[in-house]
Amino acid sequence: MKIYGFKGGVHPPENKDFSKNSPIEKLPIPERLIILTQQHTGAPCEPLVKPKDHVFKGQKIGDKQVFVTAPIHAPTSGVVKKIGLYPHPSGRLVLGIEIEPDGKDEVFPDLPKNKAWHDLAPEEIIQRIREAGIVGLGGAAFPTHVKISPPSEKKIDTIILNGSECEPYLTIDYRIMLEKPELVVEGLKILMYTVGVKRGIIGVEENKRDVVDRLKNYTDSEIEIVVLPTKYPQGSEKHLIKAILGREVPSGGLPLDVGVIVNNVGTAVAIAEHFRTGLPLISRGITITGRGVYSPKNLDVLIGTPVNKVIQAAGGFKGTPGKVIFGGPMMGVAIYDLEIPIIKGTSGVLVFSQEEVKYYEPIECVRCGKCVDVCPMGLIPTTLAKYVEKGKLIDAEELGILDCIECGSCNYICPSRRPLLQWIRIGKIDILSKRRR
Amino acid sequence: MRSEETKLIVSSSPHIYEKEDVSYAMKQVVFSLIPAVIVGTYLFGIYSLIIVLISILSAVFWEGISLIIRKKPLYILGDYSAIVTGLLLALTLPPNVPFWIPVVGTAVAIILAKQVFGGLGENFLNPALVGRAFLLSSWPQIMTSWIEPKKGIFWASNVTTATPLAIEKLKLSGYSLPNYWDLLIGNRAGCIGETSVILLLLGGLWLIYKKIVDWRIPFSYILTVFMFSLIVGKDPIFQILSGGLFLGAFFMATDWVTTPLTSQGRVIFGIGAGLFTIVIRFWGSYPEGVTYGILVMNALTPLIDKFIKPRKFGEVKK
Incomplete structure (x- = not known):
């Protein structure tokens, strides 16, 4: 088949050898699980359970009657310990349901009947x-x-x-x-x-x-x-x-x-x-990797598992950790608290040792044009960043700032170490919030 | 394992960067010009090397002074850009210039063409070329006195001569034009670093391989000079091998700061520089037009960037 390809892009070191040969292992049920009500793009769920309620594995514990949302479920059987605010990978505090597993892993009796999918209507x-x-x-x-x-x-x-x-x-x-x-x-x-x-x-x-x-x-x-x-x-x-x-x-x-x-x-x-x-989405595969853990591997974890359990499963921190990232190094989010739970969108946990995390003092743009060459959206990142820096949001919008997919290629390649994507993000947020008003 | 015990660093993505930064690129430029310096010393004497060193040191000195006056941190010197400017300016000087020429030239290049605009990245003209243009118009006598290459280890040659372009343009009697081979290896009169086309090409290809230089600029520049010479009825091979074309096309016209951001813009830049070079060479009062050809295009670069934009992904045709 003919491959059309696309213009731009970068080739960062792959570093997949750390974990690519280790088969997916199942992580045992942790002592506590925190199911955040914001697991997905769209409206957060409203809890359907109260503290001290008993829940079964796969029982729905949160939902909302809007189109763009997805319900959340108890990953194992146990007792609802607390409903309160917990740190979310994004950095904000989000309503979450804490479950204390009872170790029985009893499945919810009313799960949908197993019927072959081709016997169902779309x-x-x-x-x-x-x-x-x-x-x-x-x-x-x-x-x-x-x-x-x-x-x-x-x-x-x-x-x-x-x-x-x-x-x-x-x-x-x-x-x-x-x-x-x-x-x-x-x-x-x-x-x-x-x-x-x-x-x-x-x-x-x-x-x-x-x-x-x-x-x-x-x-x-x-x-x-x-x-x-x-x-x-x-x-x-x-x-x-x-x-x-x-x-x-x-x-x-x-x-x-x-x-x-x-x-x-x-x-x-x-x-x-x-x-x-018949079970709902209560677990997912993740990669725990990086030079900051002893044994990088691939795991099948319950949604709501605090990240420190995942790090322990990988042999714990090797040296002093510098950054713990949910996702990959190009688009992932650095977290600040090791109690933050795995959510449905967490594809991996990447740990950088302290020596690996460098701060670069940005210098003036030298107009090398590398960001233009690598931008897969055909934008001019350096000019966009300059416009946002100077508050020229209308110019930035005309230049296509809202098309940016935030892949970070420009930021990765910039020899002046300029925080191009950070500026562009600020610009996008500003423009969108002004538009909403 | 709470955050009080383990302080984690938080920053927004991406979390990795390519190793090669600005100072790396500048060091590669210096590295790729070393053969030209060696051959210049071999042809025109140790004094040429002294001129190169004076030029580099004074460029760094002026950059440091400017940074102090502008209350900027001195670690900016570590970007190597002043060294590159000093080196490039020296390579465009005739071999026997007095020692103060590079000192004045770099002062103009660093202070007037670069720092008053806000330092590296903010200058719109190539600093080394501004320095050279200033020297050429202020001391035309000194800047157009050439010596014969002598070859070997010696202080300086004192046999005056003319450059191939001047011989050809002014139809000077008593001089003979070097053959293609001599032009290619650099066995002819000229500026310290401009003569050996083959070594400049090698250095330039290195920079292209290292993705520091966009091949489009030197390629379109040299090709334009070649084609235009052919059309006008001049010897195109002589035209591309003479003067400072290779030095200019690979090392000056490719300066990141003063050339267009987009690859299409860079092709226009190369063609424009080629046209101006040829117009000055054939119809202007100077035998060589590389300096002014590039400077004119530097000045036009903001205009090129204004009109030439990359095609946006998913752009809806209006």
Whole structure:
């Protein structure tokens, strides 16, 4: 198949060897779990339980009656200890439900009946996916049922599974494709059936070529596997579509506008597993990695597990930790508290040792143009940052600042170490909040 | 393991950076010019090397003084840009200039062309070329006195001569034009660092390989000079091998600060510099036009950047 590719991008050191050869291990149930009500993009959930309530594994404990949200569930059986504010990976305090597991791991008796997915109507599948609280597991955690309910005027012809995992260090998607290829393909088939398309594509970066044969054992004529060049941000939805199909999502638009829905491979597995077990999304795969832990590995953890449990499972800190990042080094969020729980959007935990974390004093822009060359959106990051710095938000908007996908390529490449993305983010937030007013 | 015990550093993404920073790039430029310095010393004597060193030291001195006056931290000197400016200016000087010429030249380059605008990144003209242009118009006699290459280890040659471009342009009698081979290896009169085309090309290719220089600028620049010479009926090979074209095209016209941000803009820059160079060479009063060709395009760079923008992803055609 012809690869269209995309312009720009960077090649940061991959650093996937730390964890790529360790099979996914199941982390034991921790002593406490904190289920935050904001696990996803969209409205936060409202708790459906009270302190001291007993909950079963898979029981719904939070929901909200709006379209763009996803319910939350108890990851194991136990008692609700407290409902209060807990630190969220984003840095804010968010309402959370703390559960003390009872160790019995009793499954909720009223889970949906296991019925083969092809016996269900597409609407029923969408409803099941919503009730199971499934969201995009690639990082943005957008509710999946919203993604697969396109407005009727949008004609969808292709579903792409994103297996590119372009973030350095992270290997969980790779392990999932290697260890659960049949579930990846089954999830894709469920999605294709639900949306009613006849074409499914799994996009994989070249550095993960060995999963292709595993996946091919399960694919049929409707599903294609495409090997893409290893380049960051290959896993960006818009750039994945461009690279595979040559279609460009219009500025301000969504993949729906070019007839495509993109889902992460982990999400597909979560869907397939739900239709096999009836259990909602209560655990996810993550990579715990970096030079700051003793034994980097891939783990299957319950949602709500405090991050220090994950770090302990990787042998604890090696030396003094400098940064603990939820996600990869390019787009991940640095956290400040080791009690912060894993949420549905956490694809990995990356620990940098103190020696690895350097502060660079930015110098004046030397106009080398590297940020322009690497920007996958065709923007001029240095000029955008300068405009925001000077408060010229209208100029910044005209130059396309809102198209920025915050991949950080410009910031990564800048030889003057200028905080380009930070300025651009500030500008985007300012412009959007002014627009809302 | 609470945060009181372990202080974690928090900052926004990205959390990694490419190793190569500005001072790395500047060091690579210095490195790639070392062959030109060696061959200049070999051809024109130890005195040329002294001029290069004086030029570098005085550039750093002026940069330091300016930073102190501007109340800026002195670690900025560590970006190596003053060293590059001093080195580049020296390489564009005739070999036997008095020692104060580079001192004055770098003062103009660093203070007038760079620091008064706000230092590295804020200057709109190439500092080394401004220094050279100032010297050329203030002391034209000194700046156009050339000596024969002598080859070997010696203090300085004193056999005066003319540059190939001057011989060709002014139809000077009593001089013979060097052949292509001599032009290529640098066996001819000229500025300290401009003569050996082959070594400059090697240094330039190194910088392209290191992704410090965009190949589009030297390529479009030299190609324009070649094509234009061909059209006008001059010897195109002689035109590209003579004068300071390779030094200018690979090391001056590629200065990050004073050239366009976009690759399309850089092609326009190269073509423009080539046209101005040729116009000055063929119809102007100087035999060589590289300095002014690049400076004119430096001045036009903000205009190029205003009109040439990369194509935005997903741009909706209006």
